[in-house]
Amino acid sequence: MDRLLPTPEAYELLDLTRELADGELAPRVDDFEARGEFPREVIRTVGRAGLLGLPYPEEVGGSGQPYEVYLQALEILAGRWLAVAEAVSVHTLSCFPVYAHGGEQLRKFLPDMLGGELLGAYCLSEPQGGSDAASLTTKAVQDGEAYVVSGTKAWITHAGRADFYNVFCRTGGPGPQGISCLLVDAATPGIAALAREKTMGLRSSPVAQLAFDGVRVPADRLVGTLGSGFRIAMAALDAGRLGIAACAVGLAQAALDYAVSYAREREQFGRSILDFQGIRFMLADAATGVAAARALMLSAARLKDAGRPYSAEAAKAKLFATDTAMKVTTDAVQVLGGYGYVADHPVERYMREAKVLQIVEGTNQIQRLVIAKSL
CATH class of the missing domain: 1.20.140.10 (Butyryl-CoA Dehydrogenase, subunit A, domain 3)
Incomplete structure (x- = not known):
């Protein structure tokens, strides 16, 4: 179809996206969906092609593309393999808190995040609070130079497969003003991905609950300020x-x-x-x-x-x-x-x-x- 794009570079980028989607995604989708296997290497290939950091600036490892170009690249991927396109969308969402609100200590991770070496997940929903995100109950209690996180997150895309999690948790009183965001290394002791959900579609995309049992997260992994988590979450959404x-x-x-x-x-x-x-x-x-x-x-x-x-x-x-x-x-x-x-x-x-x-x-x-x- 004809597309009106802002720059000649954008046309080249979408041509590259279409070539990658036809060559790497379309031939594999039926097999991976039938087996319910997560295509981590395919997503890494997508990242190395520059498609995981499209809307982020080049100085932090992104491609510096307008959002309208990123979305059209995502559309092409979805037309070949929705689970991969969804993974790109979720990962792009997961990089937003660090890019928009993280200090120097956190932004140093952006090149690997945006280059596809690190895969992200976004942990907002909970078993009893899907649409009512402001009522979340996962807690983070400060203990010296760390926060101790306990609770359960639900419907987490890339659960058990991501390298980092944006965890929205309660650090203060009730309501949205008591919610903060932590960037948590997936290898931190105390994190457990529960049984995968048996989904109607997107069977190659792992979705599960994540349990946090006394997980110690360094205090410098706080994204933004205390109590700013809900605003960060809504902006990302x-x-x-x-x-x-x-x-x-x-x-x-x-x-x-x-x-x-x-x-x-x-x-x-x-x-x-x-x-x-x-x-x-x-x-x-x-x-x-x-x-x-x-x-x-x-x-x-x-x-x-x-x-x-x-x-x-x-x-x-x-x-x-x-x-x-x-x-x-x-x-x-x-x-x-x-x-x-x-x-x-x-x-x-x-x-x-x-x-x-x-x-x-x-x-x-x-x-x-x-x-x-x-x-």
Whole structure:
């Protein structure tokens, strides 16, 4: 598809992303998804190609690209292998607290984070507090030159596989003002990844609860200031929601492309099913939805790039793009009929994967609350 990009370098970058996605991701996705194996080396390859640090400045190890370019690269990855694109999105989100709020002691880790040698995870949700993040109960008590962390985090992408965790924990009283953020080395004694969740889709992406049992974290691993954790978390999620919107657009585009290709070749009643108005209109609606979702996503990204408020626009993009992905992937299955329901074709996987995008980085009901509050 035609893309309007801000620089000639951006076109080259997306060409490189497409080449890597076609060569390294597309041939492997079915095998890794079937086995439920996390593609750590593939993600390391993505990192070494410079795709894990796209929106961060070159002086800290990033690629210095506008957010709108990063999101379009993420869209391409998602169209080949959603679990890898989600890993890139989660990792990019995990680097934000250190980049935006970490002092010199923490920012020294950024080159390895952004280069793909260190993989991150974002630990905000808890078993009893998903959408209500301000009620989290994981505690960090200061003991000399360390914080002692105890509690359980839930729905953690890369649990047990990440090299570092952003852990949001309670260091003060109740409410959001009592929450702080710690950068925790995954090898620290006392951290245990519990049994992997048996997920509907994204089976090559490990998701599990993380238990912290008296984990001692050096005091200089505090990100920002005491009590600033909730603000850091919400700022990170604004950007992360655009990452999920990009994943949704890429997935929906892949489903649409496959459905169109199938409809062109499949014959019934002596002609291609693409000639039937019922199919043509379904695909026309899907193409319109994908284009609208992409436009919303890029509009919000350009606000972010310009330093303008974009929280509500990110929520709109995430809401619309993920709802669109769910509809387009469901319709793609319908276009294929019985063949859409079997694993011989990727659209059944696309449909299973689309569902989680309506849930992560704030459910779509939460997005509606954010949007309504902004009116």
